[in-house]
Amino acid sequence: MARVTEDQVLAALKAVEDPDKGQDIVSLGMVSGLVVKDGNVGFAIEVDPQRGPQLEPLRQAAEKAVDGVPGVLSVTAVLTAHRPGGQGQAPQQAAPRQAPPAGQGPQARPAQNTQKALVPGIKAIIAVASGKGGVGKSTTAINLALALKASGLTVGLLDADIYGPSLPRMMGISGRPTTEDGKTLKPLERFGIKCMSIGFLVPEDSPTIWRGPMVMSALEQMLRDVLWGELDVLVVDMPPGTGDAQLTMSQRVPLAGAVIVSTPQDIALLDARKGLNMFRKVDVPVLGIIENMSYFLCPSCGERSDIFGHGGARDEAERIGVDFLGEVPLHMEIRETSDAGYPIVVSAPESAHSVAYKAIADKVWAKIGSGDSGRRDAPKIVFS
Numbered sequence: 165m166a167r168v169t170e171d172q173v174l175a176a177l178k179a180v181e182d183p184d185k186g187q188d189i190v191s192l193g194m195v196s197g198l199v200v201k202d203g204n205v206g207f208a209i210e211v212d213p214q215r216g217p218q219l220e221p222l223r224q225a226a227e228k229a230v231d232g233v234p235g236v237l238s239v240t241a242v243l244t245a246h247r248p249g250g251q252g253q254a255p256q257q258a259a260p261r262q263a264p265p266a267g268q269g270p271q272a273r274p275a276q277n278t279q280k281a282l283v284p285g286i287k288a289i290i291a292v293a294s295g296k297g298g299v300g301k302s303t304t305a306i307n308l309a310l311a312l313k314a315s316g317l318t319v320g321l322l323d324a325d326i327y328g329p330s331l332p333r334m335m336g337i338s339g340r341p342t343t344e345d346g347k348t349l350k351p352l353e354r355f356g357i358k359c360m361s362i363g364f365l366v367p368e369d370s371p372t373i374w375r376g377p378m379v380m381s382a383l384e385q386m387l388r389d390v391l392w393g394e395l396d397v398l399v400v401d402m403p404p405g406t407g408d409a410q411l412t413m414s415q416r417v418p419l420a421g422a423v424i425v426s427t428p429q430d431i432a433l434l435d436a437r438k439g440l441n442m443f444r445k446v447d448v449p450v451l452g453i454i455e456n457m458s459y460f461l462c463p464s465c466g467e468r469s470d471i472f473g474h475g476g477a478r479d480e481a482e483r484i485g486v487d488f489l490g491e492v493p494l495h496m497e498i499r500e501t502s503d504a505g506y507p508i509v510v511s512a513p514e515s516a517h518s519v520a521y522k523a524i525a526d527k528v529w530a531k532i533g534s535g536d537s538g539r540r541d542a543p544k545i546v547f548s
């Protein structure tokens with residue numbers, strides 16, 4: 165099969181004109197982040213955010229043009245927001261926008277927040293992240309989404325943890341999303357929340373090995389090619405850690421803010437700080453820290469034990485100038501309910517644990533709703 169080159173893709177895109185400017189999108193410097201991998205092509209079209217909703221036909225025209233190049237197997241084009249003048253960026257980061265040289269995909273670019281995929285209909289996207297695995301990030305993301313829903317908001321849940329998707333199990337959903345037009349997927353719905361997970365598309369036990377560009381294109385498809393409809397908030401369960409995949413995601417998804425989940429152990433806190441720094445690096449506001457497995461509540465006598473040492477996350481949050489959003493105990497019921505596909509916020513909505521999640525959800529929503537995500541005052545974290 166013919167090998168597709170970046171030049172061929174750019175040549176095809178030269179036939180696509182920006183309707184308002186009467187010039188082709190390549191000459192206008194609107195094409196960026198071009199990746200060609202084994203016949204699969206991905207790129208971004210940078211536009212003024214206000215024009216985003218009207219430019220869907222332009223995006224489709226660009227995909228169609230590239231689809232016609234011999235050897236192309238799939239095309240993913242996304243509209244991304246170009247912020248004129250590179251608001252708040254160092255001068256070199258506002259350099260002319262152009263497709264990277266051959267062989268360099270988005271991963272090869274320095275961390276910056278010049279591009280943000282616009283997702284029409286979604287008012288706010290928040291990431292739930294952790295510096296390391298196993299701290300209860302997915303449990304928290306799911307219960308947070310359900311708590312936001314319980315307060316009357318229209319909520320979506322995107323499981324971006326492509327290395328270990330847990331949404332299908334924790335929300336108790338199986339089945340595959342359907343499509344009517346062969347291009348867009350209908351999200352599955354559970355407890356009134358629209359859900360999408362890579363776990364719906366690949367078998368749960370198949371080890372998924374993704375490279376950077378594949379991760380990005382999978383995430384962008386799950387954001388863009390899913391019929392989310394109108395949402396007040398989309399909660400994204402991020403992959404654990406602070407590596408390249410997480411950095412690229414935080415950089416490319418138009419996040420209103422991020423929530424960091426941490427356990428009280430110092431080591432986890434150190435990891436949580438890495439998470440904070442990652443979001444700061446890409447100019448995503450950190451809404452605050454949630455301490456999970458904060459203390460142990462004995463299921464038989466109800467006695468509380470601070471087995472990991474209590475208050476670490478709160479102190480740390482205060483020390484580094486990030487809001488402490490709340491604490492959730494280590495409790496069998498939380499594990500059993502989410503492992504059984506009925507998370508605590510739906511299975512025991514009046515329980516103390518659900519009340520804790522709801523209080524956290526209120527804080528998160530107050531921050532996004534008021535537009536005050538604390539970005540301006542938060543100090544940069546310095547590692548010693």
Ligand SMILES: Nc1ncnc2c1ncn2[C@@H]1O[C@H](COP(=O)(O)OP(=O)(O)OP(=O)(O)O)[C@@H](O)[C@H]1O
Nearest residue numbers: 297298299300301302303404457493494495498499
């Ligand atoms: N507060 C809690 N009390 C009791 N069990 C919990 C609590 N939070 C999470 N768990 C349990 O801990 C396990 C790991 O949680 P979860 O999958 O949410 O973590 P994660 O950080 O998303 O993990 P990974 O990094 O593997 O994606 C699950 O079995 C979950 O039910």
